[in-house]
Amino acid sequence: MSYILIIGARSDIAKATAREYAKHGYDLYLAARNANELEEFANDVMVRSQRVVKTIELDILNYDSHPSFYEQFEESPLGVICAVGYLGEQSKSQTDFNEAKQIINTNYTGVVSLLNNIANDFEKRKSGFIVGISSVAGDRGRKSNYIYGSAKAALTAYLSGLRNRLYASQVHVMTVKPGFVATKMTKDMDLPEKLTAQPREVAEAIYKAQQKNKSILYTKWMWRWIMLIIRNIPEWKFKGMSI
Amino acid sequence: MSLLSWGKYPKIKNTVFRFEKEEILKPIIKTYRSIIPYGNGRSYGDSALSDIVIHMRPHDYFINFDEQKGLLHVQSGVLLSEILESFVPRGWFLKITPGTKLITVGGAIASDVHGKNHHVEGCFSECVQEFEIMLADGQVTTCSKESTPELFKATCGGMGLTGIILNAKIYLKKINSQFIDQTTIKTKNLKETFDAFEEYKKSPYSVAWIDCLAKGNNIGRCLLMVGDFRDDGQLDYSHQSNLSVPFDFPSITLNSWCVRSFNWLYYKKVKQRVSKQKVDIDTFFYPLDAIQHWNRIYGKKGFTQYQCILPKESSYEGLKEILEIISDSGKGSFLAVLKLYGKANDNYLSFPMEGYSLALDFKMDKGLFELLDKLDKIVLQYTGRIYLTKDVRVNKETFEQGYPQIETFRQYRKDHNMDKKFQSLQSQRVEI
Structure with a gap:
């Protein structure tokens, strides 16, 4: 068993994580919508690291397809990294429920559907790891992105429960909470340099923390303390703030 | 978003297009003017800065x-x-x-x-x-x-x-190893430095670190490092130091006393005239990469690097003059780099020519550009040229005569x- 399954493999964090795991000798399944567009990237990883990399079609919103998606692997994955994410548009999601639904279902419902399948298998075989990429946005709802934030908050709670459940089966679950990351998703935002991680830094941190069975990982590290402060601002104060 | 160069000078606003696909780049190229591609932001000056940056x-x-x-x-x-x-x-x-x-x-x-x-x-x-x-x-x-x-x-x-x-x-x-057999030669002045370069010119890799604040008879003293790859089959290239300069240092940090002491210590720590070491690729080729954001030590105002090259036959006199002026000004930075080059190629704007090149960093400071203009004059007098990748201030005449x-x-x-x-x-x- 040497394969790692990466879900939502088109995101910049997923790609950097794929390279990181391949560098350490793992083969890869890369799953995403329009997986054929990942062929060039799969080739990149193969040239860099001489590992086997396969791309697989996956629609995270097509819940019914998830059982058969997971059954197709000849060699079932050693571990899974879920990097599915859709930021969406906050203002649109306030007036257009379809946008809100898209954000919630992509970041939460779809991930639950798929990870349920995988968790049940890992539990049965008593091995494996699950890394879920959530967000600091899930630590406290803010007006600028609370639809996305609430979906990520749900995901964080889900991963916490899963970690609790699978502990007895030696399956480790890690929650990753990135702060600002310089990716396609954030390319139009003016992010403060010192708080912003490069995808590769996030990937290296994920690999290291996962190998050490860490439960919760903030990247960059200072986000743990920033969020501690933000979570502890009293609500009467917080409700008037713009952060 | 704006992008800076390695010297953090000048600071300008620009429009940045992040490369995504050729099909997206094409209409951008057709639409705009004053476009420049930008890689990883390691050129020192303004060669990768423009209104429109790709x-x-x-x-x-x-x-x-x-x-x-x-x-x-x-x-x-x-x-x-x-x-x-x-x-x-x-x-x-x-x-x-x-x-x-x-x-x-x-x-x-x-x-x-x-x-x-x-x-x-x-x-x-x-x-x-x-x-x-x-x-x-x-x-x-x-x-x-x-x-x-x-x-x-x-x-x-x-x-x-x-x-x-x-x-x-x-x-x-x-290569057959990630290690290099390095020989370090310690010299006392510029004459000895030049002789050492000649003596070791068959060595495939060579570079000298010069103490550019040394005075009088010590001007041009250096540590010349030459080397070649070993043949021991050790190829385990795992990195990396995580040292980082966390923020811009206050600009007073690098005063001339501090730099002088650093250079003196660096030079003094090597005792013998010729010594041998086994070093890895990163130590030999990329010593500064070990410290992330090292450009922050020069403070908020930024810095520049002056790199010039002089034809071989006039290198000695020219570099001596240049080093004397820098030494007198007290503005010199940490160690300067001196290197013997081979023949020029026929690319229109490539920097190298057969001769010696000197490169050194300067903190952005009052009077700096006047000093560099003075150095330009000497470079021109000896028919040398300035390296565009490091430059942020050379004038048209100096540039043209060099190329x-x-x-x-x-x-x-x-x-x-x-x-x-x-x-x-x-x-x-x-x-x-």
């Missing part, structure tokens, strides 16, 4: 490696460090590498970079078999020395002023409608 770093896929030929095909945003990570463990190294591995392949071509082995292997363009480039009309063409010699000579060393390099095939060289093929380059750009399309602050300043 950020090429995200264009970073490896495409193919031909093991038989040692030929690697990559997109232009790939860093040299990424190539090393993948290929040193498999017994391959860059044929030509500068003193930092944190530059893109596209940037290496555009600056036609050189390294410690210039006197043997030449510039980066020597290892480029071919590349693809998007020209001013948005068309993509394949360029090699054989098929399109003019475009090749204009683009290698052309500072991004001929188009956007998209991908390249470069030759790697076989005799500038008119050919200008004409080539005009003929192919590149002159308005691709511009940097630097190209506007010296009217390339």
Whole structure:
């Protein structure tokens, strides 16, 4: 068993994580919508690291397809990294429920559907790891992105429960909470340099923390303390703030 | 978002397009003017700054490696460090590498970079078999020395002023170890330094660190380091120090007393005239890369590097004058780098020529540019030139006299409608 399954493999964090795991000798399944567009990237990883990399079609919103998606692997994955994410548009999601639904279902419902399948298998075989990429946005709802934030908050709670459940089966679950990351998703935002991680830094941190069975990982590290402060601002104060 | 160069000077606002796809780049190139490609932001001055900046770093896929030929095909945003990570463990190294591995392949071509082995292997363009480039009309063409010699000579060393390099095939060289046998030669003055370079010129890699604040008879004293790869089969290339400069230092930090003491200690810690060490690739080739954001030690105002080269026959007199002026000014920085170069190539704007080059950092400071203008005069007097990749302030006359093929380059750009399309602050300043 040497394969790692990466879900939502088109995101910049997923790609950097794929390279990181391949560098350490793992083969890869890369799953995403329009997986054929990942062929060039799969080739990149193969040239860099001489590992086997396969791309697989996956629609995270097509819940019914998830059982058969997971059954197709000849060699079932050693571990899974879920990097599915859709930021969406906050203002649109306030007036257009379809946008809100898209954000919630992509970041939460779809991930639950798929990870349920995988968790049940890992539990049965008593091995494996699950890394879920959530967000600091899930630590406290803010007006600028609370639809996305609430979906990520749900995901964080889900991963916490899963970690609790699978502990007895030696399956480790890690929650990753990135702060600002310089990716396609954030390319139009003016992010403060010192708080912003490069995808590769996030990937290296994920690999290291996962190998050490860490439960919760903030990247960059200072986000743990920033969020501690933000979570502890009293609500009467917080409700008037713009952060 | 605005992008800065390594020297953090000048600070300007610009419009940045992050490279996504050729199809998206094409209309951008057709629509805008004053465009310049930007790699990993390691050129020191304003050569990769302009109103419209194409950020090429995200264009970073490896495409193919031909093991038989040692030929690697990559997109232009790939860093040299990424190539090393993948290929040193498999017994391959860059044929030509500068003193930092944190530059893109596209940037290496555009600056036609050189390294410690210039006197043997030449510039980066020597290892480029071919590349693809998007020209001013948005068309993509394949360029090699054989098929399109003019475009090749204009683009290698052309500072991004001929188009956007998209991908390249470069030759790697076989190595049998990630360790280098290094010999360090300690000299007492410039005369001894020159003699040492001559004595060790058969050594494939060489560079000298000069104490540019030494005075009087000590001027030009240095530690010359030469070396070559070992043959011990150890190829485990795992990195990396996580040292980092966390914030801009207050500008008072690097006063001349502190720099003088550092240089003195650095020089004094080597006791013997000739000593031998076994060092790894990163220590030998990329000592400064071990400290992330080291440019922050120069403070908020930023810094620049002055790098000039003088023809061999007049190098000694010229460099002596230059070092005396720097020593008197007390403005010199940490160790300066001195290096013996091999023959020039025929690219229009490549920096190297047969002779000695001196490079040193200066904190942005009152009176600095006047000092550098004084140095320019000496460089001109001895028919030398300034390295564009490091420069942020040279004037048109000094630049032109150093690069005799500038008119050919200008004409080539005009003929192919590149002159308005691709511009940097630097190209506007010296009217390339």
